[in-house]
Amino acid sequence: MKITDMAVLFVSIALPFALMLRIKNDNLKNAEYKSMILNRYLDTAVEDASNAMIVRGMDNKIFISREKAVEAFFTTLYVNFGIMHDETAKDVLKAYIPVIVLIDYDGYWVYSAESYKNINGEIIQEMVWKPKKPYFYEKKGFVYLFTLDDYVKVFDTINKVFYEGRREELTSALPFDTLICDFELFEEVRKRTIAESIKKDVNIAINEHNKYAKTYGIAYHFSPPSISDGNWQRNIEDIGILAFFQGIPVGIRGERFNSYALGAARIIRKNYYFIQQDINGIYYYHRENCPILTEKDTIYDNRRECALLGAFPCHICNP
Incomplete structure (x- = not known):
């Protein structure tokens, strides 16, 4: 061929x-x-x-x-x-x-x-x-009704006692409750439940x-x-x-x-933070009203989240 x-x-x-x-x-x-x-x-x-x-x-x-x-x-x-x-x-x-x-x-x-x-x-x-459904979690005789922040309702089904307030405020009323007293565990369970x-x-x-x-x-x-x-x-x-x-x-x-x-809608956040790099290349996290904050592209819910990303607290607004 x-x-x-x-x-x-x-x-x-x-x-x-x-x-x-x-x-x-x-x-x-x-x-x-x-x-x-x-x-x-x-x-x-x-x-x-x-x-x-x-x-x-x-x-x-x-x-x-x-x-x-x-x-x-x-x-x-x-x-x-x-x-x-x-x-x-x-x-x-x-x-x-x-x-x-x-x-x-x-x-x-x-x-x-x-x-x-x-x-x-x-x-x-x-x-x-x-019908509306709550963010419901139950363990060891306690019923937890979570919210999108740290406000929580707790019902002791054994003693028929009802507690309500910020997680940190309830630690004195429920010192034996690991979920309430442990911030990291509380946040993990709250987010997972929702x-x-x-x-x-x-x-x-x-x-x-x-x-x-x-x-x-x-x-x-x-x-x-x-x-x-x-x-x-x-x-x-x-x-x-x-x-x-x-x-x-x-x-x-x-x-x-x-x-x-x-x-x-961005209407419930009461405390939130922003990370910004300074002229030396170091990252700091700031409150929203910090006078030296100019970048507000990404919102962070808590200081721990910012710290895990390698950011330091701002010395001006002291978050």
Whole structure:
């Protein structure tokens, strides 16, 4: 066989594979671009929801509105998708949102699919807010109701005694309680309890969502996301909205968009810190009102967290 014939044969074999790889690469890029846009839509929606849910009443008292939160969330999505006046498209888009969680100071609400009978006996299936659940933990006869900071309620089920206050304030009332007296253990259990409680209900809601999605002809199987325990705990630190967006097609080869986003209201932190590098390259942590603090990009919850990152306490604001 001549060299030219071999070359033609090679090209005839290799070219289709090259074209297939090119098409596949273009499809992947297109799917990545669509996913990036959808992530932006989702981030914007949860930020708008977290802002809308904070309602100030008389005496500047703060209230949490679930209705305003979910209304703002979906309105932002509808506007970004360009379907504000298409009711059918709105219903289909909502079917790709398996669960929304409103994280409050002392508990959380879950917005997910629910089946019930109306006054006519007809079975109705729609997304509704479930009753609020506390951050509940029980051990050795004690029931703990945690919050997003160190305020805690403790019930002694044996002696029928109720305690309430800051963890440090309760150490004198409960000197025998290791959880209350050990700051590091308290924080570990508190964060784990909050994260695991929400994670459990999110997973249940997503699994149950498959029945709801089928009514809109969505064949995609919704399943709980792969999120590490550490990421769960880091994502749940303040009052806010946690939303999951799954299953919407983004590519011609069956690619699907799966993501979640958190919008935090930033209203409960009473003591928080910021780390900043000085002119000598040394990192110091500061209070928010420190006169030499200029960088406020990342918020840290406590001094221990800052110290573990290698930062020293500022000598000006004495955090």
